[in-house]
Amino acid sequence: MGLEAEASDAEVVRAVLAGDVDRYSVLVRRYRDRYARYAARMLGSRDVAEDAVQDALVRAFDRLADCRDPNKFAGWLFLILRNRCYAERRRRQRERPLLPVDEGLAGPDRPDGAYDRREQQRALEQSLGHLTAEQREVFVLKHVEGMAYDEIAQITGASVASLKMRMHRAYDRLRDLMKGQL
Amino acid sequence: MMAGYHPLVKQMLDGELSLADLPPELRGEGEEALRLVQAADRAPVALSPAVEDRVMALVRGHAASPARRAWRWLHAPRELELRLRVRPWAVWGGALAAAAVLALLLSRPARTPNSETRVASRDSVFVRFVLYAPGARRVAVAGTFNQWDRSAAPLVPAGTSGVWTTTLALPVGQYQYGFVVDGERWVADPAAPAVDDGFGRRNSLVAVTAHGTHVL
Amino acid sequence: MSRLSLVLGLVLLAILPGTLDAQDVAARLGGRVPPTVRQAVVTIAAGAAARGLPVEPLVQKAIEGGAKGVPADRVIAAVRSLAGRLGDAMAALHEAGLATPDGDVVEGGADALNAGLTSHDVRDLVRLSRPPYDPSLTLRVAATLAALGVPGPQALQLVEGMISAGRSASDLLALPAEVQAGVGRGATPAEAAAGLARAAGGSPPGRTSGFVPPGQSNPHRPPPNPHKP
Numbered sequence: 001m002g003l004e005a006e007a008s009d010a011e012v013v014r015a016v017l018a019g020d021v022d023r024y025s026v027l028v029r030r031y032r033d034r035y036a037r038y039a040a041r042m043l044g045s046r047d048v049a050e051d052a053v054q055d056a057l058v059r060a061f062d063r064l065a066d067c068r069d070p071n072k073f074a075g076w077l078f079l080i081l082r083n084r085c086y087a088e089r090r091r092r093q094r095e096r097p098l099l100p101v102d103e104g105l106a107g108p109d110r111p112d113g114a115y116d117r118r119e120q121q122r123a124l125e126q127s128l129g130h131l132t133a134e135q136r137e138v139f140v141l142k143h144v145e146g147m148a149y150d151e152i153a154q155i156t157g158a159s160v161a162s163l164k165m166r167m168h169r170a171y172d173r174l175r176d177l178m179k180g181q182l
Numbered sequence: 183m184m185a186g187y188h189p190l191v192k193q194m195l196d197g198e199l200s201l202a203d204l205p206p207e208l209r210g211e212g213e214e215a216l217r218l219v220q221a222a223d224r225a226p227v228a229l230s231p232a233v234e235d236r237v238m239a240l241v242r243g244h245a246a247s248p249a250r251r252a253w254r255w256l257h258a259p260r261e262l263e264l265r266l267r268v269r270p271w272a273v274w275g276g277a278l279a280a281a282a283v284l285a286l287l288l289s290r291p292a293r294t295p296n297s298e299t300r301v302a303s304r305d306s307v308f309v310r311f312v313l314y315a316p317g318a319r320r321v322a323v324a325g326t327f328n329q330w331d332r333s334a335a336p337l338v339p340a341g342t343s344g345v346w347t348t349t350l351a352l353p354v355g356q357y358q359y360g361f362v363v364d365g366e367r368w369v370a371d372p373a374a375p376a377v378d379d380g381f382g383r384r385n386s387l388v389a390v391t392a393h394g395t396h397v398l
Numbered sequence: 399m400s401r402l403s404l405v406l407g408l409v410l411l412a413i414l415p416g417t418l419d420a421q422d423v424a425a426r427l428g429g430r431v432p433p434t435v436r437q438a439v440v441t442i443a444a445g446a447a448a449r450g451l452p453v454e455p456l457v458q459k460a461i462e463g464g465a466k467g468v469p470a471d472r473v474i475a476a477v478r479s480l481a482g483r484l485g486d487a488m489a490a491l492h493e494a495g496l497a498t499p500d501g502d503v504v505e506g507g508a509d510a511l512n513a514g515l516t517s518h519d520v521r522d523l524v525r526l527s528r529p530p531y532d533p534s535l536t537l538r539v540a541a542t543l544a545a546l547g548v549p550g551p552q553a554l555q556l557v558e559g560m561i562s563a564g565r566s567a568s569d570l571l572a573l574p575a576e577v578q579a580g581v582g583r584g585a586t587p588a589e590a591a592a593g594l595a596r597a598a599g600g601s602p603p604g605r606t607s608g609f610v611p612p613g614q615s616n617p618h619r620p621p622p623n624p625h626k627p
Contacts, residue, residue, distance in 0.1 A: 021245045028234045036227040050229045054237055061241040063582045079584025086586065090547060120221035142196075143222045149196075157589075164196065171195060172186030174218055182217045326458055329430075330465035356538055358462075368466055375545045375574055377512055380459060380476030381468045387542060389571065 010070035017064055027073065028057055035081050041140040042085040044129050052088055056081035078155070082137075089133050120181060127177035135170035138163050191215050243314040243345050309352045309388070311361075313337055316344030318363045325359025325385070327352050332362045358385035426457055431464035431473065438474045442481050451484040452501030455508070483508040490517040494524035496533075506537035513541035515550050523554060526561050535567060542574040547587035556595045 007015075007026060015023045032053060039049035060067070060077045067076045128136050134156075141147045141155070149160045156163070175182075191212050193199045204212045311323045321337040327350070328334040337346035358377070361369045368383060370376050376384040423443050427436040439460045443453045459480050463473030487507025491499045507520045515523075523540055527533035536557055543553035560570050573594060580590025 021242055022238070024241055025234060025238050028237050032233050033226065033228050036229045037224075040227040041223065046227055046229070049227065050233060053229060054233050057233075057237045058240045058244070059582065061237075062244055066579075066583050076584055080582070083581050083584065083586060087547060117221070120217065121223050124218065124221040125223065139222075143219050144224050146224075167196070168186075168189075168192045171192055171215070171218075175187055175215070178218060182214045182221075324465060326462075330458075330462045332465055366467075375542045375578075377509065377541070377545050379462065379466075380479060381463055381466060381472055383466070387545070389538065 008071070009073040013064060013067060013070035013073050016061070024061055027060075027077075031057070031074065031077055035078060038078075038140060038145060039081060039085055041128070041144050042133075042136060043088055044125060048088060052084045053081060056084045059084070082155070086133055120178075123178050123181045124174070127174050130177055131170050131173060135166050135173070138167045139170050139174075142167065187211065187215055195219055239316060239344065240314060243316075243343055308349050310347060310349045311335075311337065313346045313361050313363075313369075314344055315346055315361075315363055318344075318346065320364060321346040322362045322365075323348060323350075323359055324362055325357050327355075327357045327359070332365060337361075356387065356389040358387060360385055423453065423457055427460055427464075430461050432470045435460055435464065435470045435473050435477075439477050442474075442477055446481045446484060449485060449488065450498070451481065451488055452504055454501065455484065455505050456481060480508065483511045486511055486517055487520060490520040491524055491533075493517075494521045496524060500534070503534045503537070506534035506541070510537045510541040510544070513544040515540060515544055515554065519550060519554050523557060526558055531561055531567070531570075536561065536570065539570050539573055543577060543587075543591065546574060546577050546581070548577060548591040549588055552588055552591050552595075556591050559595050 009027065009030075012023050012026045016027075035056075036046075036049055036053055039052045040046050043049050043052060056077065060073075060080050063080075067073055069076075128139065131139065137156070138152060141152045142149070147155075149163050152158075152163055153160050158166070187195070188208055188211060190199060190204055190208055192215075194201060194204060194212055195215055195218075201209065201212050201216065313321050313323075315321055321339075322332055323335045323337060324330045324332050335348055335350055337348040339346050358379070360383075363369055370384040370386045375387045377387065379385045423440050424436060427439060431439070439456060443456050446456060447453050456477050459477050460473055463476060468476075484504055484507075487504050487510070488499070490507055491503060496503065503524070507524070510520050510523075511517065519540070520537065523536055524533045527536045540553045540557045543556065544550050548556070556573065557570065560573070576594055577587055577590045580593060581587055585593065
């Protein structure tokens with residue numbers, strides 16, 4: 001594992017492009033779980049997130065030659081995953097517009113006093129499903145992934161001002177959706 | 183409809199103010215707002231270790247497939263127009279495979295004798311369908327080009343790689359299609375252009391024209 | 399569905415010129431769909447033919463439903479829905495000035511409506527699709543762009559822009575694949591379409607540069623704590 005674990009993204013990308021397909025597993029292991037939380041919080045389901053991450057990784061392989069700067073493989077892969085998440089949300093809205101997000105993220109209730117928090121967590125997860133994709137994304141990136149507005153702006157291409165507006169609308173919407181549960 | 187949060191409370195949620203910075207009358211609202219964002223689930227999400235196996239099985243299939251070899255070939259200028267696409271797919275319930283459809287078109291008769299054998303006629307072209315479906319017992323492609331017949335166009339497994347292929351001579355036109363796995367499971371390519379089939383599923387699209395095959 | 403309605407359907411289809419023969423419809427569906435579906439589709443097809451709509455797409459949809467094992471009532475509903483879209487498309491084509499459009503164009507319009515474009519979109523696009531542009535082609539390109547996730551108005555603008563710029567049919571047909579390629583490079587469908595529109599129309603680019611994805615610049619930074627000290 002040692003040498004593989006230390007190889008940079010760019011080294012692995014170049015090796016794969018040169019024909020060493022098996023080396024791609026290094027990138028799969030490196031990014032599988034790192035992006036899983038973003039996908040899970042965007043899609044509201046670990047299982048759906050798993051499909052999305054897997055699909056993004058396969059797509060990235062198929063288009064690896066398009067990754068112009070192998071040093072930025074991580075960002076390039078993230079954009080593919082992000083688009084995959086948006087597409088999945090659109091697909092689910094078309095096919096199941098009336099169904100709430102599933103409860104795949106909710107764990108078992110605990111009898112140790114964490115019940116209220118667990119319930120709030122579940123309520124927030126449900127409420128996030130009612131936000132627009134853009135509102136949900138900015139909430140996830142800021143309050144789950146811990147990114148600053150300027151970092152989010154770099155990802156989304158939106159200005160910090162519009163991101164704040166998006167987020168502030170999300171706050172208001174979430175407050176309304178979670179009325180009586182906070 | 184409950185009123186939204188006070189702008190100062192939103193600033194606090196954005197990390198620009200602390201709770202102590204809020205005027206006393208907004209503290210209660212501020213505490214509630216903090217409970218809201220603190221309810222965000224920040225626990226790491228670990229995916230199944232099988233993801234790695236599945237991804238690698240898929241990419242090895244793609245790397246070994248005629249599609250990928252053709253893609254490399256495409257990067258060199260040739261006389262023949264050729265379009266292709268490869269898409270993975272996932273199925274419900276943990277059993278996972280990958281699907282790809284590859285349309286190879288020789289839109290104009292090539293000058294090399296070997297290629298002429300691949301041109302069906304003036305008005306039809308060879309379209310190659312490729313499905314990566316390890317574990318499948320049988321696979322077929324059905325669509326508007328064969329009256330949705332589930333047995334008319336079976337795919338043939340390429341060794342034990344999990345890749346199934348078939349090549350059909352299709353007349354010029356636009357087609358909707360899907361793969362049929364094991365005679366009963368209909369699978370559209372989720373990453374490809376697809377339309378509502380009216381029955382709660384999706385149909386993939388491909389167009390065969392005098393100019394080539396296209397993803398519509 | 400009564401036997402009378404089946405007979406009426408067969409009679410209507412038989413006397414209408416230029417459509418599938420009544421026996422053809424019934425015969426093609428025989429053994430492929432349940433009898434209730436066959437009867438209903440014959441009647442729906444007769445009504446469609448009476449309005450000058452193509453019947454073949456209705457037959458195909460019924461056969462597809464049968465092959466997929468879809469319950470009879472859903473097959474009938476889907477065929478009826480498709481007949482409605484064909485009718486809406488025909489109305490839009492009439493508004494666009496096509497008095498007797500080819501069946502393929504009507505079907506292309508129905509596909510566009512199914513993909514999310516509006517009747518006005520169909521009308522406007524067909525108005526622009528004068529020779530050498532085939533309206534069935536431009537409609538399907540716009541429909542496919544919409545199916546890829548490009549917002550309807552933007553899909554329409556992109557195709558219109560290509561027509562206005564005098565681009566070839568091959569260029570039009572290549573649009574969906576180019577949008578897919580853009581998405582593969584990390585753009586949203588809307589961004590990819592906007593890039594193509596700029597390329598076609600020569601407007602200035604405006605895409606954001608590189609960025610640091612989550613977990614890259616600060617992989618160990620804890621989530622933000624709104625409780626500032």
